[in-house]
Amino acid sequence: MESMRDIKRRINSVRNTQKITNAMKMVAAARLRRAQELAEKARPFFNKTREILYNVSLYTKDFIEHPLFYDSGGKRHLYLVINSDRGLCGSYNINVIEKARSSFQPDEEISLIVLGRNARDYFRKMDYNIISEYINIPDYPDYWFARRIADELISLFRERMVDRVSLIYTHFNSPISQTAKVIPLLPLTVLDKPEEEEKKNYDYLYEPSPDAVFDVLLPSYINNILYSALLEAKASEFGAVMTAMDSATENAEDLIGELTLRYNRARQSAITTEIAEIVGGAEALK
Amino acid sequence: MSSTIKLEIVTPAGKKYSGEIEYLRVPAMDGEIGILPGHTPLVTGLKIGLLEIKKGTERLVIPISEGFIEVTPGNINVVVRTAELPEEIDVERARRAKERAEKRLNGLNGEEVGLEYIDYVRARAALERALARLKAAETNGR
Numbered sequence A: 001m002e003s004m005r006d007i008k009r010r011i012n013s014v015r016n017t018q019k020i021t022n023a024m025k026m027v028a029a030a031r032l033r034r035a036q037e038l039a040e041k042a043r044p045f046f047n048k049t050r051e052i053l054y055n056v057s058l059y060t061k062d063f064i065e066h067p068l069f070y071d072s073g074g075k076r077h078l079y080l081v082i083n084s085d086r087g088l089c090g091s092y093n094i095n096v097i098e099k100a101r102s103s104f105q106p107d108e109e110i111s112l113i114v115l116g117r118n119a120r121d122y123f124r125k126m127d128y129n130i131i132s133e134y135i136n137i138p139d140y141p142d143y144w145f146a147r148r149i150a151d152e153l154i155s156l157f158r159e160r161m162v163d164r165v166s167l168i169y170t171h172f173n174s175p176i177s178q179t180a181k182v183i184p185l186l187p188l189t190v191l192d193k194p195e196e197e198e199k200k201n202y203d204y205l206y207e208p209s210p211d212a213v214f215d216v217l218l219p220s221y222i223n224n225i226l227y228s229a230l231l232e233a234k235a236s237e238f239g240a241v242m243t244a245m246d247s248a249t250e251n252a253e254d255l256i257g258e259l260t261l262r263y264n265r266a267r268q269s270a271i272t273t274e275i276a277e278i279v280g281g282a283e284a285l286k
Numbered sequence B: 001m002s003s004t005i006k007l008e009i010v011t012p013a014g015k016k017y018s019g020e021i022e023y024l025r026v027p028a029m030d031g032e033i034g035i036l037p038g039h040t041p042l043v044t045g046l047k048i049g050l051l052e053i054k055k056g057t058e059r060l061v062i063p064i065s066e067g068f069i070e071v072t073p074g075n076i077n078v079v080v081r082t083a084e085l086p087e088e089i090d091v092e093r094a095r096r097a098k099e100r101a102e103k104r105l106n107g108l109n110g111e112e113v114g115l116e117y118i119d120y121v122r123a124r125a126a127l128e129r130a131l132a133r134l135k136a137a138e139t140n141g142r
Helices: A004-059 A092-103 A117-125 A143-158 A210-285 B091-108 B117-141
Strands: A076-082 A109-115 A129-134 A164-174 A177-186 A205-207 B005-011 B014-021 B023-028 B031-035 B042-046 B049-055 B058-064 B067-071 B075-080
Touching: A004 A210, A004 B005, A004 B014, A004 B067, A004 B075, A076 A092, A076 A117, A076 A143, A076 A210, A092 A117, A092 A164, A092 A177, A092 A210, A109 A117, A109 A143, A117 A129, A129 A143, A143 A164, A143 A177, A143 A210, A143 B117, A164 A210, A177 A210, A205 A210, A210 B042, A210 B067, B014 B049, B023 B042, B049 B117, B058 B117, B091 B117
Parallel strands: A076 A109, A076 A164, A109 A129, A205 B042, B005 B075
Antiparallel strands: A164 A177, B005 B014, B023 B031, B023 B049, B042 B067, B049 B058, B067 B075
């Protein structure tokens, strides 16, 4: 039988933990709001880039000859894995890692660029070939953060160090639902038609030349995808932290309830014992 | 042919400008270009610099960062990394950014000490952006 003091101590300890998880939940909620806002603001930018690229790709045959469209058919596959630096976010990290592992094909020569301490530690332990790693990802990644990674991907691809590049990140559906996704980045393929797009037929003029234009347009397209993916991943991470901390807070509440019950029982039995002793003592005096 | 054309400027921070305009001048990859309604369809890259809009007697100068422009018969789409409306330009901040970027570039001074290529690009871009902002603030203020 635990003593009342032990139980009291545990209740206090659980209550303190609960305060922490609750605070973490609130912080995550605030960050989530900001990350979500950024992701939403970036969407028209991303869609526009895609739309222009689509229009252009439809009517330009030279397009396909650009080096970023070159499909070597090789098997050296570079995966860019976006994960988080912190734990305490439920299954967020493990979902991404699982997704990555299930998309690796046995006949491929796999190399990785990892973002986030979690994925790095995991893949390092499993002895994967990590080309580069980015840790301490800012909460609200900016353009340059994405640019650095995009530049690296593009130059690896252009120098034919890898044959294809895919991105694994977490898509933000809602604060309580996120899905790990794999999207192929390079070589570029002619895009799917963006929604609500009427058929246009323009014979575009390229200044100064199609190649020069694509040299600007295509990398920014990749960069925009990356930037949006980073924002989505961050929003997802905060969503996951929020959900995890919310259930932790709830569990703590349950635990406190149960401990309080036990504490009351212990108190009751202590009182009963005391009464029994007093009665016993009184009896003995007679 | 209509005498105005619809212009949209989008950045990662949202849609910055949307409206009918009469004339647009942008810093394209290989020099400044002016666009009037009825311009032939065009796609080109943009450099950091000043974008100028004319509409009636109104004249608006917006500093932009690199990106690209698409001109179709009815629309102009400008997709750039940053664009600042006159009320958003913080002159003081731009001046500080200019000094900072200059210092960083001067520290480099021919020798590639410590600075990675992207840092150099970034400092260059920061300098150009700051200059464009200052110039825009000056022009709009007149």
